[in-house]
Amino acid sequence: MKFSFKNDYSEGCHPNILQALVQYNLEQQAGYGEDQYSLQAKKLIKERIKKTNSEVYLVSGGTQANLIVISSILRPYQCVISAAPGHILNNETGAIEATGHKVLSIDTEDGKLRPSDILPVLENHSNIPHQVMPKLVYISNSTELGTVYLADELQELSDFCREKNLYLFMDGARLGHGLTSEISDLTLEKVAELTDVFYLGGTKNGALIGEAIVINNPELQPDFAFNIKQKGALLAKGRLLGIQFMELMKNDLYFDLARHANNQAMKIKNALKEKGAQFLSDTYTNQIFPIISHEMIDILSEGFEFYVWKKIDEQSSAIRLITSWNTGDEAVERFIEIIKKEFQ
Amino acid sequence: MKFSFKNDYSEGCHPNILQALVQYNLEQQAGYGEDQYSLQAKKLIKERIKKTNSEVYLVSGGTQANLIVISSILRPYQCVISAAPGHILNNETGAIEATGHKVLSIDTEDGKLRPSDILPVLENHSNIPHQVMPKLVYISNSTELGTVYLADELQELSDFCREKNLYLFMDGARLGHGLTSEISDLTLEKVAELTDVFYLGGTKNGALIGEAIVINNPELQPDFAFNIKQKGALLAKGRLLGIQFMELMKNDLYFDLARHANNQAMKIKNALKEKGAQFLSDTYTNQIFPIISHEMIDILSEGFEFYVWKKIDEQSSAIRLITSWNTGDEAVERFIEIIKKEFQ
Amino acid sequence: MKFSFKNDYSEGCHPNILQALVQYNLEQQAGYGEDQYSLQAKKLIKERIKKTNSEVYLVSGGTQANLIVISSILRPYQCVISAAPGHILNNETGAIEATGHKVLSIDTEDGKLRPSDILPVLENHSNIPHQVMPKLVYISNSTELGTVYLADELQELSDFCREKNLYLFMDGARLGHGLTSEISDLTLEKVAELTDVFYLGGTKNGALIGEAIVINNPELQPDFAFNIKQKGALLAKGRLLGIQFMELMKNDLYFDLARHANNQAMKIKNALKEKGAQFLSDTYTNQIFPIISHEMIDILSEGFEFYVWKKIDEQSSAIRLITSWNTGDEAVERFIEIIKKEFQ
Amino acid sequence: MKFSFKNDYSEGCHPNILQALVQYNLEQQAGYGEDQYSLQAKKLIKERIKKTNSEVYLVSGGTQANLIVISSILRPYQCVISAAPGHILNNETGAIEATGHKVLSIDTEDGKLRPSDILPVLENHSNIPHQVMPKLVYISNSTELGTVYLADELQELSDFCREKNLYLFMDGARLGHGLTSEISDLTLEKVAELTDVFYLGGTKNGALIGEAIVINNPELQPDFAFNIKQKGALLAKGRLLGIQFMELMKNDLYFDLARHANNQAMKIKNALKEKGAQFLSDTYTNQIFPIISHEMIDILSEGFEFYVWKKIDEQSSAIRLITSWNTGDEAVERFIEIIKKEFQ
Structure with a gap:
C-alpha cells in the first residue's frame, strides 16, 4: 500500500472522537442540534473565541457551509468577491451561483486578497443598476495555495471591508492549519473580532x-x-456534529492536530530546501508545492501518492503534498530519505 | 431520565456501525465517495434490489435527498405532486421551492396517493403555458402518517405515472419500516421496479x-x-456513509432493525386496543397515534416523552409514539404496564 | 366577427397614448427609465397618492411585477400567503417558486383575505426552523373573482399585518376597476397608506x-x-412605459377608463338580474360570472366570445364576461337584447 | 439640444411601426402572443431564415431573452462560456447567475470567441463532479466591441461546439448591424443554420x-x-411585439435600418481616419471607438453627447460613438465638419 499525501481527509477521525461516539451512543438526545453535545460544543467554541455574542452552527462540510452562509447574507442582486484560486470558484460545481449569486474572481499571486485588489472591482461596478453589487468578501485561511493571513493583513482587510460596507467571510476549512503555521501571528480570537462570519473546519x-x-x-x-x-x-x-466538536475543542485538540500536520509538512519542505528545491509558493502550512523533476516524480510515486499540480517545463512539475493530523513520522521519514538519496 | 418515544433518531447508531468505524478508521481511502466502503455498500444495495443497472448515491439526510433528487429531475417550469402530509410540504422549510419548483398538495385521508387523487390535478393544469407542468409524483413509504403502500397500490400508481409521463419518486426515510410492516406485501425489489427513484433511509x-x-x-x-x-x-x-450502509446491508440488518421497531410499536398498539383505545389512523409501522384522555397523558408523561399530536375534544387527544431500532423491551413493557393499570 | 368578452386586453391602447407615442417619437431621451416621460409619470402618480416618499417603478406586466416585488422583499426561507384564486398561485407558471419562495394557499369564498383566514396559517407555521416563515400577504383588488376590498376590510387587514410583522402587497392588475366599483369606498390614497407595496395595472x-x-x-x-x-x-x-402612464394619469383618465369598463359590465349584470339570473359571485367590477343554461350559451356564442367558467349542473354553467375600457355601447346593447329576448 | 451618439435606443421607433400600431389598434385579438400579427411576424422570420422547423418567440428585451434562453437550456450544474466583454457578464446585474448558472469569462482581444479560446476552458473543467460543466457558448454579433463574425469564423465555432457537445447561442441585440456590416459575409440563413438559438434584436x-x-x-x-x-x-x-416584427420584416426594413446606422458610423470613422485618428478597435458596425485628445473631446461635447470610454494616456481617451436607424445626415455632417476643422 502506498502512503497518500493526496489530501488531509484520507483517514477517518481522531480516536478521541470515536471513543466519545461509542461512549454516548445510546444516550437519548433531542434531535436537530438541540442535543447536549452540540450545546456543549457551541459553548466551548464561544469561550475559546471570547465572544459570547457570537452564534455557532454546526454543518457537515465546507461547500455546504459556504453556500449556506453566502446565500443567507446576500440579497438577490449582490455578489461575492473571491481570489481566483478560491474554493467557491473552482471546486464547488457552481454551488454559489446555484443560489443565485455571481462570484467575481480576482487574480492574486498568493491566493490572498488585499484592499488594493478589491478597490478596482468596486470601481468597475458602479454602473447602477446594470451590474451586480459586490457585498461580501470571501477569503480562506489557510488559502487554497497553502498561504496564511498575518494579523496586520487581516486587520487591514477587515477595516477596508467595514469602510466599504462589505461583509468579510473567512472559509476556515483549514483554519487550524492557518493559525498554527509557524509564521502566523493571528489568533482565533482575532479572527472572530475581524470577520463577520468564519468557520472552523x-x-x-x-x-x-x-x-x-x-x-x-x-x-x-x-x-x-x-x-x-x-x-x-x-x-x-x-x-454526530456536536460530539466531534466537543472533543476537538477539549484542551485545544483541534489546534494540536493542525500543528502536527503543519510540522510534518515542514519537515519535508526543509529536506527539499536543503537539496535546493524550488517551490511554487512559499507555504508554512500542511500544503507544500515543491517543483521536482519528472524522474524524481516517478521515483517518489513508487511509494507515495500525491497530485502532480502544474507542469513547469519539459523536465519538471510542481507537485502538491498534503499532510494531515494523522500523517505519521514513518511516512515522512521514508519520504525524506528518498529525497536525501535521490533528489538532484 | 424519562424514556423518549418522540422519534426514531434519539440515539446514535447500531453498534455494528460503530465497530466498523473503529476498525477501518486509519485506512487511507480515496475521498468523495470513491472509498472501498462506499463502493461495497452500493454493490450490496444493487444486489439486494436485483437491478444492476440502477445507480446508488449516498447522502446525509432526507431533506437533502429530496431536494437533490427533485431539482435534478425537473425542468424549471415543472412541479411536484405530493400528498398533503408530505415531508417536503411541511417539514423542509420550503427546500423544494428554494430550488425553484412548486409542490402541489393533494388532500388524502391516509397520506397515500392514488391515481384518482392525481388525475384531477392534471386536468386542472391544462392551461398551457400559464400553469406549472406536473411532472413528478412524490410519495413516502411508510408515509408521514405511518401508513404503507401495498404491492397492488404501488403497481397501480406506477402504471398510472408511466401512462401519464410522470416520474415516480419514493421518499424512503422510513422505507425499512414500511416494507417490514406486518401488513406489507411489498418488497424492495418491487419498489426498485416500480419507481424511477427511491431512497433507503x-x-x-x-x-x-x-x-x-x-x-x-x-x-x-x-x-x-x-x-x-x-x-x-x-x-x-x-x-462515513459507505461504512454505515455496508454494515446495514450485511445480512439484512437494515430490515431487522426496522422490523424490531415495528414490533415494539405493535406491542403497545395491541395493549391499547385491548383496552379499547381508538387511533387517529390504523398504522402497522413504528408510528402509532392513539387517542387517549388528558389524564392518561399526564400519567404517561411522568415516565415517558412523546408528542401530543392533535386535540380531539375537551377530554382527549391523539398522541404520537415512535419506536426505533433501539427501543428496548423494558421501556415498552413499562409503558404497557401503565396502560393496563390506568387506561380507561 | 364576433365581439369578445373574453378579457380586457383584446385591443391595443387608448388613443391618447398612441397620439403621445407619435408626438414624442423622435425626441432623443435617456434610456432605462431616465427619460422625461417616465420621470413625469412617476411624479404624477406620487402626487395622486399624496405620498411623496413613495417610490414608483414602471415594468411591463403583472407576472413580472409580482415576481420582482416578492423576490426583492423576501429572504430565502420566507414565503407568501395568498387566497387560493390568487393569480400568482394559478396563472403564472410557478413564477414565484422559481425565485425560491413557497406560496401558501388559503381557501376563501370570495377571493379576499381576512385576518381570520391568515391567523391559523401563522399558528400552523410555528415549528422553527422546520417550516417556511410566512412574511408577505398577497392580495388582489379587484380580485381574480371580480370582488373588491372595502376600506374597512383593507384597514383591518393592514393593521393585522403590521401587528404580525407581515408585509402587505396588493396586486393591482385591475386596481382601477376595484377602486371605481360602485360599491367601493376605498381610495387610491388609502391603498398607498395601507399597503407596503401595490401596483397600478x-x-x-x-x-x-x-x-x-x-x-x-x-x-x-x-x-x-x-x-x-x-x-x-x-x-x-x-x-414606452413613461409615456403611457403619463397619459393615463392625466385628468384621471386611468380611473375613467376603469369606470367605463365597470359600467358596461353592470349594464349586462342588471339585464341578467332582471331576468332572474343567478351569479357565481356577486361582483361590481368589470368581471361578471352569470349562471346560464347551455342553450343560452349556444345562442350567445353565435355573436360573442366568452369563457365558460364552471359547470354548475347538467343544464347550466357559469360563464365569465369581461368588459374593458374599449367595450362599446353597441356590443353591450346587442348582448342585452339577446338576453331580454331569449333568457329564461 | 445636443445630438446624442450615446446609444441606439434614444428615440422611439420607426414610423412604419407607429402607423401599424394605430391602424390595428382597435382590432380585437387573442392575448399572449396568439394574435394575428405575432403569427404573421413569426411566419415572416421563418421564411426569411429558410428554416420552417425553427420556432420563433417574441420577448421584450435582450436581458430577458438571454436569461430565458440560457435558463431553459441548462441543467442546474451546467454553465455558460462567454467572452469577457459579453453583455451577460457585465451589464445584466447577474441575471444569468440569478437563474442558478455560472458564466465563465474568457479574455479575448476583439470580443469574439474562437475554438482555441474555448478548448482550454473545457480542459480546465475536467474535475468531475467538482466543477461546473460548460455546456453553452454565448456569443454576440455584432459584439459588445462592435466587431463581427465572418462566415468562416462562425462555421468553425459551430463545428467545434457540435463536436464538443456544446450549444451555441448568439445574442443578436445588434444582429442587423452585424450582418449588414460592409465586411460581413455572413447571412441570416447561415446564422440560423449554425446556431442552436439566436435572436433578432x-x-x-x-x-x-x-x-x-x-x-x-x-x-x-x-x-x-x-x-x-x-x-x-x-x-x-x-x-405589441407582433406588429413591430411584422413591420420590421416587411421588405427587409430590419436590415435597411441597420445598414443605415452602420453607414452613418462609417462616415464618421472615415473622416476620423482621414485625419489620422487611431481607434480602440477596428469596427465596421454602428459602434466606433476613436481615440481623441481631451481638448477635442471638450470641443465635440459642446454639440454632442457620447461616452468617454477608456482613458488612453494623459492627453487622450477613446470615446464611443453609436449611430442608429434614426441618425440623420445633418448630425453626422455637423460632427464631421468639426472633425475636419479641429482634429489634430
Whole structure:
C-alpha cells in the first residue's frame, strides 16, 4: 500500500472522537442540534473565541457551509468577491451561483486578497443598476495555495471591508492549519473580532465530518437556522456534529492536530530546501508545492501518492503534498530519505 | 431520565456501525465517495434490489435527498405532486421551492396517493403555458402518517405515472419500516421496479446519518453526481456513509432493525386496543397515534416523552409514539404496564 | 366577427397614448427609465397618492411585477400567503417558486383575505426552523373573482399585518376597476397608506403594456432597481412605459377608463338580474360570472366570445364576461337584447 | 439640444411601426402572443431564415431573452462560456447567475470567441463532479466591441461546439448591424443554420421593444413557452411585439435600418481616419471607438453627447460613438465638419 499525501481527509477521525461516539451512543438526545453535545460544543467554541455574542452552527462540510452562509447574507442582486484560486470558484460545481449569486474572481499571486485588489472591482461596478453589487468578501485561511493571513493583513482587510460596507467571510476549512503555521501571528480570537462570519473546519482536521460556522456580526444572526434546514444541512442526529466538536475543542485538540500536520509538512519542505528545491509558493502550512523533476516524480510515486499540480517545463512539475493530523513520522521519514538519496 | 418515544433518531447508531468505524478508521481511502466502503455498500444495495443497472448515491439526510433528487429531475417550469402530509410540504422549510419548483398538495385521508387523487390535478393544469407542468409524483413509504403502500397500490400508481409521463419518486426515510410492516406485501425489489427513484433511509433506522438514493430510470442517471456536489452533499469522507450502509446491508440488518421497531410499536398498539383505545389512523409501522384522555397523558408523561399530536375534544387527544431500532423491551413493557393499570 | 368578452386586453391602447407615442417619437431621451416621460409619470402618480416618499417603478406586466416585488422583499426561507384564486398561485407558471419562495394557499369564498383566514396559517407555521416563515400577504383588488376590498376590510387587514410583522402587497392588475366599483369606498390614497407595496395595472386598463409599482414602505425601497434589471424588466426604451402612464394619469383618465369598463359590465349584470339570473359571485367590477343554461350559451356564442367558467349542473354553467375600457355601447346593447329576448 | 451618439435606443421607433400600431389598434385579438400579427411576424422570420422547423418567440428585451434562453437550456450544474466583454457578464446585474448558472469569462482581444479560446476552458473543467460543466457558448454579433463574425469564423465555432457537445447561442441585440456590416459575409440563413438559438434584436434597431428568439435546434423547442411565462415575459398584449416584427420584416426594413446606422458610423470613422485618428478597435458596425485628445473631446461635447470610454494616456481617451436607424445626415455632417476643422 502506498502512503497518500493526496489530501488531509484520507483517514477517518481522531480516536478521541470515536471513543466519545461509542461512549454516548445510546444516550437519548433531542434531535436537530438541540442535543447536549452540540450545546456543549457551541459553548466551548464561544469561550475559546471570547465572544459570547457570537452564534455557532454546526454543518457537515465546507461547500455546504459556504453556500449556506453566502446565500443567507446576500440579497438577490449582490455578489461575492473571491481570489481566483478560491474554493467557491473552482471546486464547488457552481454551488454559489446555484443560489443565485455571481462570484467575481480576482487574480492574486498568493491566493490572498488585499484592499488594493478589491478597490478596482468596486470601481468597475458602479454602473447602477446594470451590474451586480459586490457585498461580501470571501477569503480562506489557510488559502487554497497553502498561504496564511498575518494579523496586520487581516486587520487591514477587515477595516477596508467595514469602510466599504462589505461583509468579510473567512472559509476556515483549514483554519487550524492557518493559525498554527509557524509564521502566523493571528489568533482565533482575532479572527472572530475581524470577520463577520468564519468557520472552523473539522473535516480536514481530524473529524469525520463537520464545520463550525461562527457568526460574529449580530445583523447576520437572526433566523440563520432556517437557511441550514432549507439547504438540507440540519442533521436529525446533530449529536454526530456536536460530539466531534466537543472533543476537538477539549484542551485545544483541534489546534494540536493542525500543528502536527503543519510540522510534518515542514519537515519535508526543509529536506527539499536543503537539496535546493524550488517551490511554487512559499507555504508554512500542511500544503507544500515543491517543483521536482519528472524522474524524481516517478521515483517518489513508487511509494507515495500525491497530485502532480502544474507542469513547469519539459523536465519538471510542481507537485502538491498534503499532510494531515494523522500523517505519521514513518511516512515522512521514508519520504525524506528518498529525497536525501535521490533528489538532484 | 424519562424514556423518549418522540422519534426514531434519539440515539446514535447500531453498534455494528460503530465497530466498523473503529476498525477501518486509519485506512487511507480515496475521498468523495470513491472509498472501498462506499463502493461495497452500493454493490450490496444493487444486489439486494436485483437491478444492476440502477445507480446508488449516498447522502446525509432526507431533506437533502429530496431536494437533490427533485431539482435534478425537473425542468424549471415543472412541479411536484405530493400528498398533503408530505415531508417536503411541511417539514423542509420550503427546500423544494428554494430550488425553484412548486409542490402541489393533494388532500388524502391516509397520506397515500392514488391515481384518482392525481388525475384531477392534471386536468386542472391544462392551461398551457400559464400553469406549472406536473411532472413528478412524490410519495413516502411508510408515509408521514405511518401508513404503507401495498404491492397492488404501488403497481397501480406506477402504471398510472408511466401512462401519464410522470416520474415516480419514493421518499424512503422510513422505507425499512414500511416494507417490514406486518401488513406489507411489498418488497424492495418491487419498489426498485416500480419507481424511477427511491431512497433507503438510514438516519431513522440505525445509522448516524445517511440515505441511499437509488436511481432506477436510466434517463435520470447521467451527471447525477454534479447535483450532489453542487448542493453541498458530497462528503469528503464519503467513507462515513459507505461504512454505515455496508454494515446495514450485511445480512439484512437494515430490515431487522426496522422490523424490531415495528414490533415494539405493535406491542403497545395491541395493549391499547385491548383496552379499547381508538387511533387517529390504523398504522402497522413504528408510528402509532392513539387517542387517549388528558389524564392518561399526564400519567404517561411522568415516565415517558412523546408528542401530543392533535386535540380531539375537551377530554382527549391523539398522541404520537415512535419506536426505533433501539427501543428496548423494558421501556415498552413499562409503558404497557401503565396502560393496563390506568387506561380507561 | 364576433365581439369578445373574453378579457380586457383584446385591443391595443387608448388613443391618447398612441397620439403621445407619435408626438414624442423622435425626441432623443435617456434610456432605462431616465427619460422625461417616465420621470413625469412617476411624479404624477406620487402626487395622486399624496405620498411623496413613495417610490414608483414602471415594468411591463403583472407576472413580472409580482415576481420582482416578492423576490426583492423576501429572504430565502420566507414565503407568501395568498387566497387560493390568487393569480400568482394559478396563472403564472410557478413564477414565484422559481425565485425560491413557497406560496401558501388559503381557501376563501370570495377571493379576499381576512385576518381570520391568515391567523391559523401563522399558528400552523410555528415549528422553527422546520417550516417556511410566512412574511408577505398577497392580495388582489379587484380580485381574480371580480370582488373588491372595502376600506374597512383593507384597514383591518393592514393593521393585522403590521401587528404580525407581515408585509402587505396588493396586486393591482385591475386596481382601477376595484377602486371605481360602485360599491367601493376605498381610495387610491388609502391603498398607498395601507399597503407596503401595490401596483397600478396598465395592461388591463388601456395601456399597451405597463404596471406602475409603488413602494410605500421605505425599508423596501433601497436598491429596488437592481431587481428590475436582474429580472430582465428594465426596458432600454423606458419611454414606452413613461409615456403611457403619463397619459393615463392625466385628468384621471386611468380611473375613467376603469369606470367605463365597470359600467358596461353592470349594464349586462342588471339585464341578467332582471331576468332572474343567478351569479357565481356577486361582483361590481368589470368581471361578471352569470349562471346560464347551455342553450343560452349556444345562442350567445353565435355573436360573442366568452369563457365558460364552471359547470354548475347538467343544464347550466357559469360563464365569465369581461368588459374593458374599449367595450362599446353597441356590443353591450346587442348582448342585452339577446338576453331580454331569449333568457329564461 | 445636443445630438446624442450615446446609444441606439434614444428615440422611439420607426414610423412604419407607429402607423401599424394605430391602424390595428382597435382590432380585437387573442392575448399572449396568439394574435394575428405575432403569427404573421413569426411566419415572416421563418421564411426569411429558410428554416420552417425553427420556432420563433417574441420577448421584450435582450436581458430577458438571454436569461430565458440560457435558463431553459441548462441543467442546474451546467454553465455558460462567454467572452469577457459579453453583455451577460457585465451589464445584466447577474441575471444569468440569478437563474442558478455560472458564466465563465474568457479574455479575448476583439470580443469574439474562437475554438482555441474555448478548448482550454473545457480542459480546465475536467474535475468531475467538482466543477461546473460548460455546456453553452454565448456569443454576440455584432459584439459588445462592435466587431463581427465572418462566415468562416462562425462555421468553425459551430463545428467545434457540435463536436464538443456544446450549444451555441448568439445574442443578436445588434444582429442587423452585424450582418449588414460592409465586411460581413455572413447571412441570416447561415446564422440560423449554425446556431442552436439566436435572436433578432428589435430594441436597438428601430422597435420600441422586442427581440425575436429563434430556436433552431429541435431538442430545445419543446415547452419553451413555459419559460417565457414563468420569467414574466409573456405579454398579455403580444400584439405589441407582433406588429413591430411584422413591420420590421416587411421588405427587409430590419436590415435597411441597420445598414443605415452602420453607414452613418462609417462616415464618421472615415473622416476620423482621414485625419489620422487611431481607434480602440477596428469596427465596421454602428459602434466606433476613436481615440481623441481631451481638448477635442471638450470641443465635440459642446454639440454632442457620447461616452468617454477608456482613458488612453494623459492627453487622450477613446470615446464611443453609436449611430442608429434614426441618425440623420445633418448630425453626422455637423460632427464631421468639426472633425475636419479641429482634429489634430
